[in-house]
């Protein structure tokens with residue numbers, strides 16, 4: 001081989017390697033590849049973790065936590081990133097929809113706070129886009145357990161922060177026994193050291209612990225029902241019990257009406273969808289960034305009663321949700337009855353490298369079924 005041929009060959013090999021995914025050579029995607037690097041229109045790995053999707057006027061908008069390198073990347077250094085797509089495979093970077101506040105460390109969404117699992121819904125009455133998220137105030141670990149809300153007039157933002165705090169102070173759940181709706185019987189609860197209620201601790205007392213100051217709100221999602229009512233679904237009571245709380249008609253406040261579900265079951269990462277008039281729920285257990293077995297449940301009404309089903313995952317690695325944790329369930333437009341389970345494969349040591357795991361939802365009667373796929377297309381659903 002002549003030297004010229006050798007250099008040409010080297011050049012071709014170099015081009016081939018470069019085509020995988022560099023910022024200069026964006027790739028057109030035609031399938032989902034769970035767990036792999038997923039590049040945007042600039043050839044950069046999508047940065048929208050713990051995310052959710054809004055479908056608005058023919059376009060999907062993906063909102064999620066913008067992470068940065070290292071473990072400090074798990075704290076909000078930038079804000080909520082937004083991407084748009086018409087085909088669900090190819091995503092255009094729309095920039096930061098909600099920015100953290102720099103230069104004022106006392107601001108609720110000061111840079112360095114923990115801002116997780118943002119979800120955006122559109123309110124037809126106010127014509128506003130409403131974003132809810134889990135917020136932990138800067139420097140306070142996971143002790144604040146706040147829900148935050150911001151609004152915008154365009155799906156891509158900029159979103160304006162409205163407020164954040166605990167949820168429904170001084171309100172009793174609709175499904176708590178009337179005789180329990182009094183603080184007189186509150187016995188106090190010890191600090192929790194594990195993902196189980198200590199011997200003899202009633203889950204009702206876990207609720208009463210925060211009755212006056214408002215309920216804890218951590219991992220969360222928002223669900224808008226067919227009648228336009230929106231619900232905030234969040235891990236509460238030290239993550240031991242999930243709450244489903246109704247939002248006001250403008251979606252920016254809680255009405256005070258809510259139910260406690262799966263008491264003492266310690267679930268995180270709630271995701272919900274409606275199919276053939278029934279409500280379905282997928283969540284995880286509580287092991288932080290480490291994966292665990294997913295949970296699933298079904299109910300005839302959003303307020304319950306909820307019946308827990310089996311681990312929806314089947315096959316190898318079903319016991320660890322294939323390494324992922326739920327974040328959202330996306331109804332596919334134009335394909336009634338078709339839903340995508342969206343999950344995160346966290347990389348807590350280098351947060352920005354977290355991966356996405358989207359899998360088609362299958363049904364076996366009422367039981368939701370999720371199977372691992374290396375690669376799949378919407379036509380396969």
Ligand code: GAL
Pocket residue numbers: 050116117219268269286287288289325
């Ligand atoms: C997970 C939760 C994540 C994040 C993490 C922190 O269980 O789902 O959103 O809060 O814990 O350890």
